[in-house]
Amino acid sequence: xxxxxxxxxxxxxxxxxxxxxxxxxxxxxxxxxxxxxxxxxxxxxxxxxxxxxxxxxxxxxxxxxxxxxxxxxxxxxxxxxxxxxxxxxxxxxxxxxxxxxxxxxxxxxxxxxxxxxxxxxxxxxxxxxxxxxxxxxxxxxxxxxxxxxxxxxxxxxxxxxxxxxxxxxxxxxxxxxxxxxxxxxxxxxxxxxxxxxxxxxxxxxxxxxxxxxxxxxxxxxxxxxxxxxxxxxxxxxxxxxxxxxxxxxxxxxxxxxxxxxxxxxxxxxxxxxxxxxxxxxxxxxxxxxxxxxxxxxxxxxxxxxxxxxxxxxxxxxxxxxxxxxxxxxxxxxxxxxxxxxxxxxxxxxxxxxxxxxxxxxxxxxxxxxxxxxxxxxxxxxxxxxxxxxxxxxxxxxxxxxxxxxxxxxxxxxxxxxxxxxxxxxxxxx
Amino acid sequence: xxxxxxxxxxxxxxxxxxxxxxxxxxxxxxxxxxxxxxxxxxxxxxxxxxxxxxxxxxxxxxxxxxxxxxxxxxxxxxxxxxxxxxxxxxxxxxxxxxxxxxxxxxxxxxxxxxxxxxxxxxxxxxxxxxxxxxxxxxxxxxxxxxxxxxxxxxxxxxxxxxxxxxxxxxxxxxxxxxxxxxxxxxxxxxxxxxxxxxxxxxxxxxxxxxxxxxxxxxxxxxxxxxxxxxxxxxxxxxxxxxxxxxxxxxxxxxxxxxxxxxxxxxxxxxxxxxxxxxxxxxxxxxxxxxxxxxxxxxxxxxxxxxxxxxxxxxxxxxxxxxxxxxxxxxxxxxxxxxxxxxxxxxxxxxxxxxxxxxxxxxxxxxxxxxxxxxxxxxxxxxxxxxxxxxxxxxxxxxxxxxxxxxxxxxxxxxxxxxxxxxxxxxxxx
Numbered sequence: 001x002x003x004x005x006x007x008x009x010x011x012x013x014x015x016x017x018x019x020x021x022x023x024x025x026x027x028x029x030x031x032x033x034x035x036x037x038x039x040x041x042x043x044x045x046x047x048x049x050x051x052x053x054x055x056x057x058x059x060x061x062x063x064x065x066x067x068x069x070x071x072x073x074x075x076x077x078x079x080x081x082x083x084x085x086x087x088x089x090x091x092x093x094x095x096x097x098x099x100x101x102x103x104x105x106x107x108x109x110x111x112x113x114x115x116x117x118x119x120x121x122x123x124x125x126x127x128x129x130x131x132x133x134x135x136x137x138x139x140x141x142x143x144x145x146x147x148x149x150x151x152x153x154x155x156x157x158x159x160x161x162x163x164x165x166x167x168x169x170x171x172x173x174x175x176x177x178x179x180x181x182x183x184x185x186x187x188x189x190x191x192x193x194x195x196x197x198x199x200x201x202x203x204x205x206x207x208x209x210x211x212x213x214x215x216x217x218x219x220x221x222x223x224x225x226x227x228x229x230x231x232x233x234x235x236x237x238x239x240x241x242x243x244x245x246x247x248x249x250x251x252x253x254x255x256x257x258x259x260x261x262x263x264x265x266x267x268x269x270x271x272x273x274x275x276x277x278x279x280x281x282x283x284x285x286x287x288x289x290x291x292x293x294x295x296x297x298x299x300x301x302x303x304x305x306x307x308x309x310x311x312x313x314x315x316x317x318x319x320x321x322x323x324x325x326x327x328x329x330x331x332x333x334x335x336x337x338x339x340x341x342x343x344x345x346x347x348x349x350x351x352x353x354x355x356x357x358x359x360x361x362x363x364x365x366x367x368x369x370x371x372x373x374x375x376x377x378x379x380x381x382x383x384x385x386x387x388x389x390x391x392x393x394x395x396x397x398x399x400x401x402x403x404x405x406x407x408x409x410x411x412x413x414x415x416x417x418x419x420x421x422x423x424x425x426x427x428x429x
Numbered sequence: 430x431x432x433x434x435x436x437x438x439x440x441x442x443x444x445x446x447x448x449x450x451x452x453x454x455x456x457x458x459x460x461x462x463x464x465x466x467x468x469x470x471x472x473x474x475x476x477x478x479x480x481x482x483x484x485x486x487x488x489x490x491x492x493x494x495x496x497x498x499x500x501x502x503x504x505x506x507x508x509x510x511x512x513x514x515x516x517x518x519x520x521x522x523x524x525x526x527x528x529x530x531x532x533x534x535x536x537x538x539x540x541x542x543x544x545x546x547x548x549x550x551x552x553x554x555x556x557x558x559x560x561x562x563x564x565x566x567x568x569x570x571x572x573x574x575x576x577x578x579x580x581x582x583x584x585x586x587x588x589x590x591x592x593x594x595x596x597x598x599x600x601x602x603x604x605x606x607x608x609x610x611x612x613x614x615x616x617x618x619x620x621x622x623x624x625x626x627x628x629x630x631x632x633x634x635x636x637x638x639x640x641x642x643x644x645x646x647x648x649x650x651x652x653x654x655x656x657x658x659x660x661x662x663x664x665x666x667x668x669x670x671x672x673x674x675x676x677x678x679x680x681x682x683x684x685x686x687x688x689x690x691x692x693x694x695x696x697x698x699x700x701x702x703x704x705x706x707x708x709x710x711x712x713x714x715x716x717x718x719x720x721x722x723x724x725x726x727x728x729x730x731x732x733x734x735x736x737x738x739x740x741x742x743x744x745x746x747x748x749x750x751x752x753x754x755x756x757x758x759x760x761x762x763x764x765x766x767x768x769x770x771x772x773x774x775x776x777x778x779x780x781x782x783x784x785x786x787x788x789x790x791x792x793x794x795x796x797x798x799x800x801x802x803x804x805x806x807x808x809x810x811x812x813x814x815x816x817x818x819x820x821x822x823x824x825x826x827x828x829x830x831x832x833x834x835x836x837x838x839x840x841x842x843x844x845x846x847x848x849x850x851x852x853x854x855x856x857x858x
Contacts, residue, residue, distance in 0.1 A: 109707035111648050111714035137650075172710060197654065206652070210709050219540050221566075221825040222699035222721045223635070223799035225626065229826065233700050237666050270651035271662050272709035274716065277702035278538035280639050280762060281601060281721045282825040284701055285540035290709045292651045333709060370652035396650040396711040397658060 001353045002420050006155070010419060011358065013151035014412045021147040021411065022125065022404070024048070028139045029123040029132040033105045038169045039081040041105045045167040048146055049087030054165060057086045061169070061180045069183060071380050073174035073210075073335040084177050086186060087165040089149070096161035096423025097346075098188035100383070101414075102178060102373060103142030103195075104171030107134035108396050115398050129393075129401040136392025136402040141194030142167060144390075144407060148415035157424035164188060171373050173210070173333045178373035182381055190347045190421055191377035191385035192414070196392030196402060199359065199410050200366040201351060204259040204340040205387070206266055206294040208371045209304060210333035213239060213312055215276075216325055219285035229283035230321040233276040236287035239327060242315035243291065244269050246308065250295070257296050259340050259367055266369045269293045290332070294369065297338030305331070339375035344384030347421070351386055354416035358409050388413070430782045431849050435586070439848060440787065442580035443841045450576040450840065451554065451833070453477070457568045458552040458561040462534045467598045468510040470534045474596040477575055478516030483594060486515045490598070490609045498612060500809050502603035502639075502764040513606050515615060516594040518578070525590035525852025526775075527617035529812070530843075531607060531802060532571030532624075533600030536563035537825050544827050558822075558830040565821025565831040570623030571596060573819075573836060577844035586853035593617060600802050602639070602762045607802035611810055619776045619850055620806035620814035621843065625821030625831060628788065628839050629795040630780060633688040633769040634816070635695055635723040637800045638733060639762035642668060642741055644705075645754055648714035658712040659750040662705040665716035668756060671744035672720065673698050675737065679724070686725050688769050688796055695798045698722045719761070723798065726767030734760070768804035773813030776850070780815055783845035787838050817842070 002010075014021075033041035042058060049056045061082045066072050110120040110133050118124045123132035130140065145165055152159060164186050168177030195202075217232025247269040254260045254267070270292045277284030295304045309329055316322035341348075352363040374385035390410045391403035431439075443450075462470035471487060478485045490511045495501050539549040539562050547553045552561035559569065574594055581588060593615050597606030624631075646661025676698040683689040683696070699721045706713030724733045738758055745751035770777075781792040803814035819839045820832035 108711050111707060111711075112645075115645070115714070172708070208710070216541075216544070219826045220823065221799060222697060222701060223723065223797065224694065224697055225797055225799045226822055226824055227826070231700065233703050234669075237669065240663075240666065265653065268651060268653055270710065270712060271660065271706070272651060272711055272713055273706035274662050274703055274713075275705075277700070277719065278540060279601070279825070280701035280719045281637070281699065282537050282540075282701055283699060284703075285544070285827070287703065290706065292710045294652065368652070368654055370650060370654045393655055394649065395655055396708070397648045397656070398714070 002416060007357050007416055009155040010151050010415045011412045013154040014415055017147055017150055017154065018408055021143065025130065025140050025143045026123040028143050029135050030121055032121045033107055034109060035106055035173060036077050037081055038105050039083055042083040042085045042167060045105065046085045049085065049165060052146065052149065054087030054089055058083055061176060066176060066179050066183050069179060071175060071179050071376055073176060073333055074331050075174060075176065076332045082169045084169060084180055085167040086181060089159060089163040091158065091160045094161055097190065097421050098162040099418060099422050100164045100166055100186060100188040100191040101145035102166040102168065102191055102193045103138050103145060104168050104177065104373065105142065106169045106172050108172050111398060117399050128404045130404055131399055131401045133400055136196045136400050137395040138195050140402045140407050141196055141389040144194055144411040144414055148411050148418055151415040152419050152424060156427055157419065158427050159418060159422040160425055161422035163422060168373065175336055175373050175376060178376045182376055187381055188383060191374065191383050193372050193374045193385060193387045194389035194410065194414065195372045195387050196389045196395065197366060197368055197370065197387055198391055199355065199388060199406055199413065200364045201348060202368060202387035203365045204297055204367045205338060205371050205374065206296060206369055207299065207301065207338035208334035208336040209293050209295065209301065210331065211291050211308060212330040212332050213289040214328040214330060215287045217283060217285050220283045222281040222283055232284045232287040235319060235322055236276060236289055238319060239312060239315045240271060240289060242311055246311055254296065260296050263367050263369065266296060267294050268369060295338055297340045299338065301335055301337060336371055337375060337379055339378045341378065341384060347384045347386055350417055350420045351388060354413045354420060357416055358412045431845055436786050436845055438584040439580050439844045440841045442583040443844055446576055446579055446583065447837055450572065454559065454569050454572045455552040457572050458564050459550055461550045462536055462563065463538060464535055464602060465506050466510055467534050468512055471512045471514045471596060474534065475514045478514065478594060481575065481578065483516030483518055487512055490605060495605060495608050495612050498608060500604060500608050500805055502605060502762055503760050504603060504605065505761045511598045513598060513609055514596040515610060518588060518592040520587065520589045523590055526619065526850050527591040528847060528851050529593045529595055529615060529617040529620040530574035531595040531597065531620055531622045532567050532574060533597050533606065533802065534571065535598045535601050537601050540827060546828050557833045559833055560828055560830045562829055565625040565829050566824040567624050569831045569836050570625055570818040573623055573840040573843055577840050577847055580844040581848050581853060585856055586848065587856050588847060588851040589854055590851035592851060597802065604765055604802050604805060607805045611805055616810055617812060620803065620812050622801050622803045622814060622816045623818035623839065623843060624801045624816050625818045625824065626795060626797055626799065626816055627820055628784065628817060628835055628842065629793045630777060631797060631816035632794045633726055633796045634767060634800050634803065635725060635798055636728065636730065636767035637763035637765040638722050638724065638730065639760065640720050640737060641759040641761050642718040643757040643759060644716045646712060646714050649712045651710040651712055661713045661716040664748060664751055665705060665718055667748060668741060668744045669700060669718060671740055675740055683725065689725050692796050692798065695725060696723050697798060724767055726769045728767065730764055730766060765800055766804060766808055768807050770807065770813060776813045776815055779846055779849045780817060783842045783849060786845055787841045
């Protein structure tokens, strides 16, 4: 546990640079790092790391490097612009425990920008909120890792263990960015992912499966003057209630789950996109449902997929046309196991101490219906992964925003955590 | 009624040039004249008309010229490439009755080209069928107008009345191409539209309305970790059964209709396209249904629209979210009245004679659940409009095809019709 004077010095350093941190975060949010166009924001992060004398490793993700690894998720886009950046601090002499800070730069689409109060990539501060796509999820948290590091040094200290600052892509769709960091050999004694799931210790997160249901119709003239055909959109719509019914079925199983039994609604089947048809006066030849569903930690992904496939197959059997023209299922992204933080007593203790020094209260725990990249460290590397971050509202929605009071406090917790976990020594003048 | 020898000479001329007609039709089909890219096919048609010494009028449709006219339909695309071509034959001395041949060059999208037996824009003849997008609907019919004209002249005759060959765009979505021909002043004593609705006299066609239903959701993270939001796609899906129910309601009204009371199913509400959402793991912020519906001749379009709007409004009231966030209706294309051929006794008599000379049978009548551009001539110009054409299968579908036996016969009927209606005189050597 840190000395109170040391902690106070670090906390004050966070306060001193917080305006600068906000400006940096705004610059960060301003770059529209939608999937497939994260290259410029990664240059921005690489520069920020280089300015801090971190050793910068920036590389394009190569699917061939990772496709055989556990945790890999199917890729449907080009990774031409999909770069990771890792900035590494190495102490002159290593004494403490190493640390990985991990956060993602990719953001989800904004939806109709006209429905935002102000443009989504023009970050706006109003009261204690910063608005903008990615402001909460999760550029503020990722930026905070660098400013936590700054604060320790500004207070006159240097860490005594290696720290890797991982700025990754692909968190919102596959997790392949963090997987590529593992594949490249990055490993530490603790991982810390400041996702905006509140300043609480995340005990568990769900897993995710993305799948598409493709229905092929029998296109004809909409008048039916030669044949009525089979409307792919209507056939797809008829499948959806069957698929959605899995949500209740799977949620009911939470009662058997040690961690999720008290969560009100961990499993969600979300139809996130739909496409179908090409011409208003043609019976549509295609329709596709794009679905995100969740699984509880410990569930087998292959069994979950088999259950989804059986559900769609059985639903198709209720329709004469679909019986003979069965829908096709494609897995087009997340194929993620759930994760429960275990064997992290040391990490948790340091977080609890750091949190108490900032908030003056005991660290609470959270169990979430969302997923993060923390799973990779925990499941595939044996590294306990802390998820702890600021408060965000309307993630993935209009007027996404991060609470700046929580951001300031969380930055302090992270700085103290870094100092306590890695160890610090006073820099000789 | 034509002299039998004259008729035989013309019929033989059609036979003699039929191989050439097929090659021309294949060249015509080969040009992928999808909406917004019909300019090259219209150059092709302009050349074909110029080769026949027709006076060629080729112009870009200007919405400002037609937007105030009855029959105009809303436009959502640029007309940058939307040209009409009219080739006019003028006799030295005018004696007979003038004629407009009208056909459209625009074709609907192919759907997944891989599901065609052979590529949709590589027209293939197999037995008595020609396959290809637009082969039936309606390039073969439009090409036949020029070859009918050729046959009359090849037999040694020249027509004694003006003939306008109208090659129009926008039939599949608005009808604004033919409307622009009316606006430009083209008028005749008869219009003839060789749509592939069989070699029968089309007595009546339905009207069309295209509308979109836009639903705005409340997008959130699909996990529901901050809010569950409102899924625009699911809300839109819930509206569809209400809208589709209008089909039965409106079909029931056919019992009161003098022409449609015996048609099995004149009204169809087709959901032809659907779009929604942007990200699989976001609760979608938007969803849009693209619907084509039909109305019977004599129905008021504004009343039909009001009924659709009331239906959607009432459906929305069954959902708490939609009650407060009502869907928006947009009219994005066809706004077409139905049409019954009337006051065309003279035209019908000539068609019946011509048909009998070719087929040896009486001309039958047809009432269709489809629409054509014939309505413009009948409703807004007082010109009786004949629709009569070859047999087509899978219009708007995969492997669209036209029956070449029917095409050959219909070309003969059209040539005889032209000769009889317009009058002919023997060309002096």
